[in-house]
Amino acid sequence: xxxxxxxxxxxxxxxxxxxxxxxxxxxxxxxxxxxxxxxxxxxxxxxxxxxxxxxxxxxxxxxxxxxxxxxxxxxxxxxxxxxxxxxxxxxxxxxxxxxxxxxxxxxxxxxxxxxxxxxxxxxxxxxxxxxxxxxxxxxxxxxxxxxxxxxxxxxxxxxxxxxxxxxxxxxxxxxxxxxxxxxxxxxxxxxxxxxxx
Numbered sequence: 095x096x097x098x099x100x101x102x103x104x105x106x107x108x109x110x111x112x113x114x115x116x117x118x119x120x121x122x123x124x125x126x127x128x129x130x131x132x133x134x135x136x137x138x139x140x141x142x143x144x145x146x147x148x149x150x151x152x153x154x155x156x157x158x159x160x161x162x163x164x165x166x167x168x169x170x171x172x173x174x175x176x177x178x179x180x181x182x183x184x185x186x187x188x189x190x191x192x193x194x195x196x197x198x199x200x201x202x203x204x205x206x207x208x209x210x211x212x213x214x215x216x217x218x219x220x221x222x223x224x225x226x227x228x229x230x231x232x233x234x235x236x237x238x239x240x241x242x243x244x245x246x247x248x249x250x251x252x253x254x255x256x257x258x259x260x261x262x263x264x265x266x267x268x269x270x271x272x273x274x275x276x277x278x279x280x281x282x283x284x285x286x287x288x289x290x291x
Contacts, residue, residue: 116253122203122211123247125164128240129195130224135235137187139178146175147226149239156215156245162202164213164245166195170221172237187235197245206249218242 154168169192177184219242226237 114255120251121246122206122249123199124201125197125199125245127197128242130240133191133237135189141176142181143177147223149221156213158211162199164197212248214246216244
């Protein structure tokens with residue numbers, strides 16, 4: 095019996111191994127970090143009291159620093175509304191703050207194939223003002239800000255997948271059936287052609 099190329103491939107791979115090795119992209123590491131930092135803002139006037147504080151314009155990007163650490167570089171604007179001159183006048187001061195957070199991976203897959211990783215960072219808590227107060231010297235304002243990130247490191251890894259023997263057997267039978275049907279059809283055509291002659 096002559097088998098097609100597909101039938102030979104199915105038979106040989108089944109006899110060779112019941113598993114297939116697939117190379118795919120997957121999450122190879124995870125990490126999470128909550129950061130609290132104190133920033134100092136120097137207004138143009140000596141503040142009398144704080145009327146409000148908010149943090150806006152958050153921007154950031156992440157990159158892999160080492161095999162188990164990710165760096166997040168970012169910035170945000172602190173806006174402080176304060177009064178001065180014995181609470182007779184008000185003003186809003188804006189300060190841009192740059193930061194760099196290092197996040198250690200809490201879980202990491204050692205079986206990644208290459209060092210070419212993709213880092214995905216997601217903000218769980220946008221930079222938020224926890225406390226805003228005038229320092230004892232009276233010329234600066236201290237702002238406590240918190241932020242939280244979750245990061246995922248994506249890389250290429252190997253996955254072993256078991257192949258069902260029954261499925262391969264069905265494919266073998268299917269190819270055999272198609273080959274038999276084609277032979278029958280060919281015989282019919284030859285019979286009809288012979289009869290017409």
